[in-house]
Amino acid sequence: MLKFILRRVLETIPVLLCVAAMTFFMCRLAPGGPFDEDKQVTAEVRELLNKQFNLDQPLHKQFIQYITHLPTLQSFKYPNRTVGEIISQKFPVSAKLGFFAMCIALSLGILFGVIASLRPNTYIDYIPSSLAMIGICLPTFVMGPLLMLVFSLKLGWFPATGWGGFSGDQFFASDMVLPSVTLGFFYAAYISRLTRGGMLDILTQDYIRTAKAKGASGLRVILKHSLRGGLLPVISFMGPAVAGLIAGSFVIETIFAIPGLGQDFVKSAFNRDYTLVLGVVMFYATLIILLNLIVDILQVTLNPKLKFD
Amino acid sequence: MNDTPTRPDAPDTVEKGESLWVGAWHRLRKNKMALAGGVFILLLSGLSFMGPFFLEGDYYTNTTLGDKLEPPGDDYPLGADHLGRDQLGRIIKGGQISLLVGLVATFVSLTIGIGYGTISGYFGGKVDSVMMRLVDILYSLPFVIFVILLMVFAKDLGDSIDAWFAARGSEFSISGQWNMLLLFVAIGAVEWLTMARIVRGQVMSLRRQEFIEACISLGLPTRRIIFRHMVPNVLGPVIVYTTLTIPAVMLLEAFLSFLGLGVQPPTPSWGLLIKDGADRMREAWWMLVFPGALFAITLFSFNFVGDGLRDALDPKTSKD
Numbered sequence: 001m002l003k004f005i006l007r008r009v010l011e012t013i014p015v016l017l018c019v020a021a022m023t024f025f026m027c028r029l030a031p032g033g034p035f036d037e038d039k040q041v042t043a044e045v046r047e048l049l050n051k052q053f054n055l056d057q058p059l060h061k062q063f064i065q066y067i068t069h070l071p072t073l074q075s076f077k078y079p080n081r082t083v084g085e086i087i088s089q090k091f092p093v094s095a096k097l098g099f100f101a102m103c104i105a106l107s108l109g110i111l112f113g114v115i116a117s118l119r120p121n122t123y124i125d126y127i128p129s130s131l132a133m134i135g136i137c138l139p140t141f142v143m144g145p146l147l148m149l150v151f152s153l154k155l156g157w158f159p160a161t162g163w164g165g166f167s168g169d170q171f172f173a174s175d176m177v178l179p180s181v182t183l184g185f186f187y188a189a190y191i192s193r194l195t196r197g198g199m200l201d202i203l204t205q206d207y208i209r210t211a212k213a214k215g216a217s218g219l220r221v222i223l224k225h226s227l228r229g230g231l232l233p234v235i236s237f238m239g240p241a242v243a244g245l246i247a248g249s250f251v252i253e254t255i256f257a258i259p260g261l262g263q264d265f266v267k268s269a270f271n272r273d274y275t276l277v278l279g280v281v282m283f284y285a286t287l288i289i290l291l292n293l294i295v296d297i298l299q300v301t302l303n304p305k306l307k308f309d
Numbered sequence: 310m311n312d313t314p315t316r317p318d319a320p321d322t323v324e325k326g327e328s329l330w331v332g333a334w335h336r337l338r339k340n341k342m343a344l345a346g347g348v349f350i351l352l353l354s355g356l357s358f359m360g361p362f363f364l365e366g367d368y369y370t371n372t373t374l375g376d377k378l379e380p381p382g383d384d385y386p387l388g389a390d391h392l393g394r395d396q397l398g399r400i401i402k403g404g405q406i407s408l409l410v411g412l413v414a415t416f417v418s419l420t421i422g423i424g425y426g427t428i429s430g431y432f433g434g435k436v437d438s439v440m441m442r443l444v445d446i447l448y449s450l451p452f453v454i455f456v457i458l459l460m461v462f463a464k465d466l467g468d469s470i471d472a473w474f475a476a477r478g479s480e481f482s483i484s485g486q487w488n489m490l491l492l493f494v495a496i497g498a499v500e501w502l503t504m505a506r507i508v509r510g511q512v513m514s515l516r517r518q519e520f521i522e523a524c525i526s527l528g529l530p531t532r533r534i535i536f537r538h539m540v541p542n543v544l545g546p547v548i549v550y551t552t553l554t555i556p557a558v559m560l561l562e563a564f565l566s567f568l569g570l571g572v573q574p575p576t577p578s579w580g581l582l583i584k585d586g587a588d589r590m591r592e593a594w595w596m597l598v599f600p601g602a603l604f605a606i607t608l609f610s611f612n613f614v615g616d617g618l619r620d621a622l623d624p625k626t627s628k629d
Contacts, residue, residue, distance in 0.1 A: 011446075015446055015449075015450075019450065022455070023455075023458065026455075026458055026459065026462055027458070027462055030462035030463055030465070030466060133609070133612070136612070137556075137605055137608040137609045137612060138605050138608075139560055139563060139564070139604070139605070139608070141563070141564065141567045141580070141583060141584070141587070142583055142601040142604060142605055144587075145583070145586070145587035145590055145597055145601070146597070146598075146601060148590070149590045149594060149597065153590070153591060239449070240448075243449075243451055243452075243453075246451060246453075246454075247451075247453035247454075247564075250453075250457075250568060251564065251567060251568070254567075254568065255587060265454070265457075266457065266568055269457060269458055269461040269462070270461060277458070281451070281454055281458070284451045284454060285450065285451055285454075288449060288450070288451050289449055292449050
């Protein structure tokens with residue numbers, strides 16, 4: 001296993017370098033610059049600015065400087081703050097949103113999936129399965145505003161927008177409910193479909209019949225004997241899900257006005273904030289690759305048929 | 310498979326064989342949800358592409374400032390937006406754009422995916438393992454992020470290209486269509502990975518079959534074997550996956566337009582209409598509910614058709 005991890009980590013390095021190069025050159029070869037918005041800037045000031053941010057040096061030198069000093073570089077838009085500071089301040093907000101969304105997705109998804117799999121092709125199956133179909137087809141940017149319209153503007157149950165909950169100190173606040181539900185619902189739907197499929201495969205196996213025959217209770221058969229195998233498809237879905245959660249957070253943070261890293265990323269791209277763009281992309285890429293590695297390891301540990309190759 | 314040998318003395322009750330496509334159609338016809346989805350998509354395409362012929366030329370940009378945020382009624386069946394534009398016209402035009410992006414970008418991803426998958430599966434061995442490892446790595450990358458970057462940074466490139474041509478005395482202009490072109494390329498370039506995997510798997514299993522070996526031993530050129538003998542045989546799964554790619558592409562386009570990166574106003578797309586609606590849902594629920602519901606139903610329909618086609622074309626379920 002150690003060899004597997006080592007090889008995968010080593011493989012990551014060229015991939016991350018490619019990501020950095022692609023991002024850097026895509027930003028820099030495109031027309032426009034970070035100071036285009038300020039019309040008043042005179043030629044002299046612009047030269048000074050370019051010098052301060054090393055924009056006057058050849059591209060390849062800048063690239064090397066960027067990848068070696070990334071976390072300590074200044075942001076173009078907020079010159080007194082470094083990329084590392086911004087990410088470490090904003091990411092916890094996004095991570096909290098992602099964490100709650102994933103909790104909702106896993107608990108609801110597995111619960112509904114298991115229920116649907118116990119009596120396939122009856123109403124106990126149809127109702128959660130159609131709910132799942134709705135969840136998969138209703139995009140977050142339709143669902144978010146609709147939930148907000150109904151539950152905060154019409155019924156007044158939850159605050160419409162807010163960020164106290166995610167960036168504040170308390171663990172939970174009522175303004176976190178709608179964003180987490182919106183982001184988590186799609187994954188709940190997908191996970192319930194995967195769980196249903198996985199459980200249906202397992203429940204017809206001989207060893208389940210044996211377990212029932214020796215008198216294990218229904219609950220014990222599900223929890224002890226079936227879930228481990230039935231959840232394998234869910235685990236392999238977790239890798240892509242993380243990437244999707246990050247993309248989802250861009251939209252959710254825009255809709256609900258949550259000051260997370262996702263909103264910052266989209267803004268930084270519009271602002272031509274080269275250092276922050278590269279920093280956030282590298283941060284996300286590392287995060288996704290790392291979580292994918294953890295998922296792969298988890299998969300092999302849970303499924304004895306797979307081996308680290 | 311179609312021609313069951315019939316002799317003059319054979320009884321009439323001999324069961325007639327049916328080809329894969331006829332059988333698939335019979336199975337599909339029994340699937341009510343898939344049929345309903347298909348009918349809805351046809352109606353929607355008809356409305357989006359034929360509807361404009363019955364409306365006035367500037368039906369989606371025509372502003373009447375006195376009718377700002379007019380609720381649904383006699384003048385505006387689906388209400389008016391914040392600039393007094395007819396919401397029905399905007400939705401029709403938006404549907405046109407969304408469907409167009411969905412179809413063209415899917416076609417781009419289809420072409421890349423089929424080409425890549427066929428080459429990888431056909432040559433096998435080292436070529437295959439390198440090509441598929443690349444796909445694995447690409448799978449683990451945050452693609453949406455690259456699409457966002459591409460849409461932001463290449464946005465002004467259209468103007469630069471125009472300027473380049475203008476400097477050489479050419480009338481050529483691309484900036485009007487540039488954003489649409491960029492959408493096609495950007496989305497097509499990220500959605501081909503799964504298609505490549507599916508096609509590769511199919512080609513791999515086909516390659517071991519006798520009729521392909523016969524082609525090879527006959528000395529047919531590789532290109533002819535691939536395009537004449539293999540591509541038609543992988544068509545089934547490709548069709549199924551294509552119907553499932555279209556909604557994914559439309560979703561990505563709407564996502565980008567929602568973030569302000571896709572189609573540029575005043576041209577509407579459904580993502581943009583939903584964004585406008587979300588911004589003004591306090592005053593005008595119809596601006597959010599109608600485009601949102603229509604978009605969701607469209608995605609539903611495509612998914613149902615895709616699922617139906619999968620059940621219909623899967624040889625395992627034939628002759629059930």
